[in-house]
Each structure stands twice: as structure tokens, then as C-alpha cells.
Amino acid sequence: MGHRLHFITFIVVLTLAASAQAQTFADIYNFTGSSGANPLTGVIEDSSGNLYGTTYSGGSALNGVVYEVSSSGAETVLYNFTGSADGGSPVAPVIRDSKGNLYGTAVYDGSDHCGVVFKLDTAGTETVLHSFASGTSDGCAPAQGLVMDRKGNLYGTTNSGGAYNMGTVFKLARNRAETLLHSFAGGASDGAYPDYGHLLMDKAGDLYGVTPAGGSSGKGGGKGVLYKLTAKGKLTLLHRFGRGADGCYPSGSVNMDNAGNLYGITGSCGSSDVGTVWKASHKGAETILHNFAGGTSDGCNPLAGVVLDSKGNLYGNTEACGAYGYGTVWKLSAKGTLTLLHSFDDSDGEWVVGELLRTAKGELLGTTYQGGGDGYGVVWSYVP
16 A cells, blocks of 8 residues: 555563562453454543453454453453455554444555444444545545544544545544545645544644654754644644654654643654653643653653643653563653653563553553564553
């Protein structure tokens, strides 16, 4: 396919630190291949503590699954993608409505091999709500998840397609009518190729996101943007990445505090060229909160965005580095102090790509793309 999709870009530790991790970290479920393999996204939780997500591959047709992991750690495959008209290889999180129906995207296949938006009801029946078509009038390869407004309309992005073949932002009404809200054009005044995570919607219905390309304006530009798209389809670039000590190639989801400040990550650049954590005002003024340093005592190359607690602490993960080189889970305090909460060692997972979920009780939940008992990735929990 002609789209650009960033999948996986790719010791000795103090005994005391290893012991502390063992007390708080646990693998909830190890994927087996037939039960799904290689999750590229995190999980969501229902009121009973059951978790839901997707895997990129595995399952009965090797095209990925939608799964549920119960509060006791038992997994159920809710749907096996066939890689035909129903879609295949989901790389984005699912969302859940009040009736328990799940909604998501699959990046491949469908009627024109450009991916689908799907609904999965509580009986496990899948409905394709939209099948993307190649060409300039539709998007292709929906690599991010969905958000839903109060009327049940769905919003998302595609990694390619649209008027300039650099991706789109779309709206899918309850009657399945699709509207392209924006076609990314790259260059100095637009982004390009959105991937990972999902959009953020504020109370006014405006959308916020990042793209890992676009925003070129002079030397060092073209390394991604933070944007706002109003409910009426007006795009504003809030920040262009890639200048000076700035980060570059932002991806994943952004988060917003009560004052309207936005938070996220970049996968590269910064003082050690392995990524940053950033904050931007509602007008786009950026502050670098942390420069990842890599090595054994810090993470590197985050992909999935951040979550925020009520005290202003941020939580996230990195794809690589840490004590064993296989990725980390971290906390960044409101004062700017970074703490590695866990370093993956392959046996408990490796290569963290999907975003974190922080529950109301403060528990962190996530997945790894590989590693674990069978090597196909895990669902994990960290209890502070």
C-alpha cells in the first residue's frame, strides 16, 4: 500500500530495584497467537473491570482480533478478523458505548483494501460501518482510534488518502454517512500522516491531535505538528515541531488539563535525540517537560502519548531503553522529576507501543507488542 505507517520503529540492574518492581507489576494475560498476537494499542475498561482491545495479528485467520480480558485474567476472543470485507490488522484502540457495543478501525482490507470502521455488538456480531475507498474523495488506512460525540457520531483519522494522499480527519454519522472534515496537505501550513492513539475532543466538539510529518517552514521543519480542528472544519496549527531543542515526530494521543493546556510526546529529537515530553498552551506555546536520555536509567522513543492525573503528574511509556532495553513505564511529576516505574525484560513483555490506561483507583494498564511467556505480547498492570 502507498501509505506511510509507523509500526515498530525500532545488564545489570540493582537487586533492590528489581524487587520493588516485582511487588507492583504483573502480567495479566499473555497472548498465545491463536488468542491474538502483537497488540499495537492499549486497553479500555468497563465498570466491572473487564478490559477490551485489539491485536494486530494472530487469531484464527492471523489478521488480528478484538478481545476481552476479564477482571480475573481470563481472555475471550470476541471477534476474529478475516482480512477480507470485514477488515484486518487493527492498530488502534476500541471505544465502548453505554450498551456495551465496541467501535474501532482496522487499517487494512475492506471493499477497497483501505480499511474499515466497525461496530461489534455484545453478541460478537461485527458490522462494517464504513469501508474506505482509495482515491482523493476518501481516506485510506485508519491508523488511529475513534472518538464519539454525545449524538453518537464518530470521528477519526486516516494515515493516507484524501485530496493530497497525506491522510484525513473524518466524521461518520449514525446513519453511516461519511464527511471528510479535513485532508492533510503537509507543507508549512498543515500536518501529514496521522498515526497511533486517537483524537481528543473538547466540550465544544473541537478536535486536537498530532501528526508525525508536515509543518515544514525553514530549516529543521517538516517534523510534525500539533493541530486543532474546529467542529466546523477550520484547522489551526498550534505548534510546529523540529526546531532547536524541540522534539520531533509526535505521535499518539494528546491530553488536556482543566486550563486547556495540551500534553504529549515526540518520538525523536530533544537533547539526546530520543524523544521528549511536552506541554503546549491553548495558543501553542510549548514547554519541554522532559528530554529522554535513553540508556538503562531512562526510556527512549515514546510513541503513545501521555495520561494526566488530578495532581498534574503525567504517565506514559517508551518503546525502548530502560534497564533491559525493551521499554519502560514512567511517571513525570508536576515538578518535572521522571521516575521509571517499570523496565520490561522480555519475559514480562517488550516494545511498548499502545497508550496507557489509568483507572480511577490509579492503576496503570497497558500492553506490549511482543514478549511475555509465548512471545506474542501481554496485557499488564502496574499498581502504585
